[in-house]
Amino acid sequence: MDLKITNTLLREKQVFTPIDPSNVRVYVCGPTVYDYAHVGNARPAVVFDVLIRVLRDLYGAEHVTHVANITDIDDKIMTRAKERGVAIEALTHETTEIYNADMAAIGVNRPDVQPRATGHVGQMIALAERLIERGHAYAADGHVLFNVPSMTDYGQLSRRDRDEMIAGARVDVAPYKRDPADFVLWKPSADDQPGWDSPWGRGRPGWHIECSAMAAEHLGEVFDIHGGGLDLIFPHHENEIAQTRCAFGHATMANYWMHNGFVTVEGEKMSKSLGNFYTVHDMLQEWPGEAVRLLLLSAHYRQPLDFSKAGLKEAKTQLDKLYGALHRAANDGHYPDWNLDRNDNPVLAALCDDLNTPLAIGALHQVARELNIALDHHRSRQIPELMGKLLVWGELLGLLQGDTDAWFKGEAGDDVEEIEALIAARIEARKDKNFAEADRIRDDLKARGIELEDGAGGTTWKRAG
RNA sequence: GGCCCCGUGGCAGAGUGGUUAUGCAGAGGACUGCAAAUCCUUGUACAUCGGUUCGAUUCCGGUCGGGGCCUCCA
Numbered sequence A: 001m002d003l004k005i006t007n008t009l010l011r012e013k014q015v016f017t018p019i020d021p022s023n024v025r026v027y028v029c030g031p032t033v034y035d036y037a038h039v040g041n042a043r044p045a046v047v048f049d050v051l052i053r054v055l056r057d058l059y060g061a062e063h064v065t066h067v068a069n070i071t072d073i074d075d076k077i078m079t080r081a082k083e084r085g086v087a088i089e090a091l092t093h094e095t096t097e098i099y100n101a102d103m104a105a106i107g108v109n110r111p112d113v114q115p116r117a118t119g120h121v122g123q124m125i126a127l128a129e130r131l132i133e134r135g136h137a138y139a140a141d142g143h144v145l146f147n148v149p150s151m152t153d154y155g156q157l158s159r160r161d162r163d164e165m166i167a168g169a170r171v172d173v174a175p176y177k178r179d180p181a182d183f184v185l186w187k188p189s190a191d192d193q194p195g196w197d198s199p200w201g202r203g204r205p206g207w208h209i210e211c212s213a214m215a216a217e218h219l220g221e222v223f224d225i226h227g228g229g230l231d232l233i234f235p236h237h238e239n240e241i242a243q244t245r246c247a248f249g250h251a252t253m254a255n256y257w258m259h260n261g262f263v264t265v266e267g268e269k270m271s272k273s274l275g276n277f278y279t280v281h282d283m284l285q286e287w288p289g290e291a292v293r294l295l296l297l298s299a300h301y302r303q304p305l306d307f308s309k310a311g312l313k314e315a316k317t318q319l320d321k322l323y324g325a326l327h328r329a330a331n332d333g334h335y336p337d338w339n340l341d342r343n344d345n346p347v348l349a350a351l352c353d354d355l356n357t358p359l360a361i362g363a364l365h366q367v368a369r370e371l372n373i374a375l376d377h378h379r380s381r382q383i384p385e386l387m388g389k390l391l392v393w394g395e396l397l398g399l400l401q402g403d404t405d406a407w408f409k410g411e412a413g414d415d416v417e418e419i420e421a422l423i424a425a426r427i428e429a430r431k432d433k434n435f436a437e438a439d440r441i442r443d444d445l446k447a448r449g450i451e452l453e454d455g456a457g458g459t460t461w462k463r464a465g
Numbered sequence B: 001g002g003c004c005c006c007g008u009g010g011c012a013g014a015g016u017g018g019u020u021a022u023g024c025a026g027a028g029g030a031c032u033g034c035a036a037a038u039c040c041u042u043g044u045a046c047a048u049c050g051g052u053u054c055g056a057u058u059c060c061g062g063u064c065g066g067g068g069c070c071u072c073c074a
Helices: A039-059 A075-084 A088-105 A117-133 A162-168 A207-219 A230-248 A280-286 A289-297 A309-331 A346-352 A357-376 A383-397 A404-409 A416-431 A435-447
Strands: A004-007 A012-015 A024-028 A064-068 A137-140 A143-146 A183-188 A203-205 A223-229 A254-260 A263-265 A305-307 A450-455 A458-463
Touching: A004 A254, A024 A039, A024 A207, A039 A064, A039 A088, A039 A223, A039 A254, A039 A263, A039 A280, A039 A289, A039 A346, A039 A383, A064 A207, A075 A088, A088 A280, A117 A137, A117 A143, A117 A183, A117 A203, A117 A207, A117 A230, A143 A230, A183 A207, A183 A230, A203 A207, A207 A223, A207 A230, A223 A230, A230 A254, A280 A289, A289 A305, A289 A309, A289 A357, A305 A309, A309 A357, A309 A383, A309 A404, A346 A357, A346 A383, A357 A383, A404 A458, A416 A435, A416 A450, A416 A458, A435 A450
Parallel strands: A024 A064, A024 A223, A223 A254, A263 A305
Antiparallel strands: A004 A012, A137 A143, A143 A183, A183 A203, A450 A458
């Protein structure tokens, strides 16, 4: 099956053709680690996690290399470390750990390589030197700057030309710049700022250079897909392209550029001043990670997505339904059949059409309905295949991989024995037609957040919420 | 000013030149001791005005409305 993706470079949907099918190479811009990841950081992580799952399905798990960086040198990090009175390394290390734990909780697989900017300063310096040698950069006043006019076709990704950029510039042009559009590859550090020795004195890298250096180091000078948030198109990705192409002399840096849309919170743009930042960490206190993930996948990745409590609730409800079908089937003693027809996979088909996750989720719902119907009518022969479809297809989206019992009952608590004793007592009461007592037990449990369901195969329970 | 995106039924959200998205919520029904869960049924949806067309929500243009980016924010 062909994978089609919207390539920002051309602004159109294209069939994806890898440079080397035995090693499909993807780079995704990762977080700057100075604070808890918010739901806006989580969207690209989840979206590109799905892309990687699809690529692994199409080309083989071992034939895909996924690189996502950690930006651990940045002025915001320096500021935050100073505010908190902690060492920069301690801050970035701690934040990285939290980021990885939060992403794991929402079903994001770790990238094959998670390079840190501070581990690649040597490569960045080498890249800057190379750009100077080739006449695309110059040193001035302790800085090294990329000279934008030296690249004749600068601006292809963001479709803006140099003059427009200058006309719209919101900042004052630094005096050491030869051209107002020039951007920093390297800048000097004061004594109290982190810095590395370089041919231009002690300093630190500019923002864009790290991704050029790390992508080249781990994926080569030209690779397949580069992803990130819409906001990175300009200047970040435009400048990455400029650096990499001018340094290595290729017509492209990555053949396909993919960008996810923005996340709003409760209908409003997230902002510090509105105080409406939803961190993944906070969401996980109240909701299953899988609900966060489903919500993030419930809109097409290029569309804006509103992340709301109501949306989380619906995502949770949807998962209850999907897991419910699997749970029923398992409780009825059925096991999934893993031997599915690879040519009949609407979830993969939907995802191959530019990662149409909403359509894919719809397909999952259809399977769940079919499974419930099969269970209702005791069509045992169909059940294993339907279970297999939910599980195998769900895995492409990173959904439904959890234990169904755990989904409904939570982590085994010490009240389980008591709950089951009460249920047994209720079953006895029902046998005696003592419905008043049976209902009392059910109501008591309900008050404790335990809901009972009397099915054909007996009474099951789950924790509400 | 430049570049770009969006406007679908109560809500979320796909898609399509002529036939059902899907989910949530609501209504009715089946099942149930009653519930819950599940299943079935149920909604004259495509901002507006023109144009192209046998036919447009889908293509083109205008208008209105909303949003993003324009040097370090995913």
